[in-house]
Amino acid sequence: MSLKLNHIHHVAIICSDYARSRAFYTEVLGLTVVAETYRATRDSWKLDLAVNGHYQIELFSFPDAPVRPSWPEAQGLRHLAFAVEDVSTARQVLLDAGIEVEAVRVDDLTGKRFVFFSDPDGLPLELYEQ
Template structure:
């Protein structure tokens, strides 16, 4: 059996690098680990951490193709972040102009959760722990 240890990172390709960089750092609170411009690809690569743990690679590429990002589309469904208080987190997001779905309760755990999207429509979730 493969000896997987954990998830190392999540890679995201954005359409507007500056807008997505601001969203993931200023709105979601990720910190920058490294930022590199790759001239040969006309591409930025931004390494982001959450609470000191490396988690996201944010890429830009010229004219990336659109992807279906509805939560029920085939493929990666969404990226979920654990929070202590969903309602307080929603209020903070709304202060930044981020629209969140109504808070719901997980039918199996009873935990509160909601969905919102990043600037490119990637579905993101807040899940109360």
């Protein structure tokens, strides 16, 4: 018997500054709030976000969470990628919002264009052109 995975259910992100990250993911990236819960026993916020109605992201705040260095080429989870129709247009939207974005690259295997940028905690994010 083999494990049958249906799809990715969610991606969980722990942030250092909940208000700043909430604004980034909802106002800059335009993700939709599905639910927002404060868990007093953990002194933690949990924000459920949807990307175009799919693939929920859970944004957490935990007091005193340790810092984890992260770059696109570091060991571990490499990055979270969002599909876009036009990477240059999407890149410009981020630049206009004051977000630092790398230059457009081309995937050697697929010929598709992509760019990397970071969330407020330096987590690597990617825009990948479909």
